[in-house]
Amino acid sequence: MVTDCHVHIVPQQHHRPALDAALRKHPSHDKWVHYCGSAKAFLQYLDSVEVERVMLVSTAAPQVTGITQEQMNDFVTEYVNENRRRLLLSGGLDVKSGRRVEEEFGELLRRGIRMLKLHPPQQYFYPNAYRDGFKELEEVYRIAEANGIPIMFHTGTSVFEGARNKYADPIHLDDLATDFPKLKVIVAHGGRPLWMETAFFLVRNHRNMYLDISSIPPKRLLEYFPRLEEIAEKTMFGTDWPSPGVPEIHVNLAAFRELPLSAEAKDVIISKTALKLWPAS
DSSP states (O other): OOEEEEEOOOOGGGOOHHHHHHHTTSTTHHHHHHHHTOHHHHHHHHHHTTOOEEEEOOOOOTTTTOOOHHHHHHHHHHHHTTOTTTEEEEEEOOTTSOSOHHHHHHHHHHHTOSEEEEOHHHHTOOTTGGGGTOHHHHHHHHHHHHHTOOEEEEOSOOOSTTOOGGGOOGGGGHHHHHHSTTOOEEEEGGGTTTOHHHHHHHHHHOTTEEEEOTTSOHHHHHHHOTTGGGGGGGEEOOOOBTSTTOOOHHHHHHHHHTSSSOHHHHHIIIIIHHHHHSOOO
């Protein structure tokens, strides 16, 4: 059961002009826009490339993307209703908005989210800022931990206008793994292209951390993570499609399958780790 743990299906009509211009350069932009408008068409595409499930990653970072928390969560909630078994619902929280975290997160839980996505470089916070008084962030982690909701953090650089990459170093996730030992932390993009060794160390060292290999060109994956097989059971295949430079899902998947990894490790990465985090319903 192949799962892509990182795909962006969003209300793209709300994108800021700079982001829209960057995404229009993608060779499959028009196809992506079509899929954003039709869950049925997207599911047909997934059938054609033999991908069973995708996590529809949702970020609430209007200062960079232009999409508000409400616009994102309302859109994705409606979209996944086409097939919640295959289209996995992720939620986004604008953690610096000043709104009551308990109410906002409670609404996401009622919608049935399977994951929360936070994007420090686009939301402008360090993931461990709760240790310096960011109480709302601590509350987010406690609610997620109590309800078994994994949190995916963007790590590694972000090239979009307005992003601040000082927040992108995965080392700031180290505190979370210790302070919230039951919280499942997903290290998206493995800190590429600057902090891959840090990401590998964290995932290998903390039992509650997982690696998302999306947006890493498969041909460079073993260059970035030469000991990947050691953490295969904590690693998930993902694409980050349609981010700049990321080919379509089936192209990325085919390239991953050509890597000199054991058949067992490949099966774990493209299927079993995601099933462990998000069991099939």
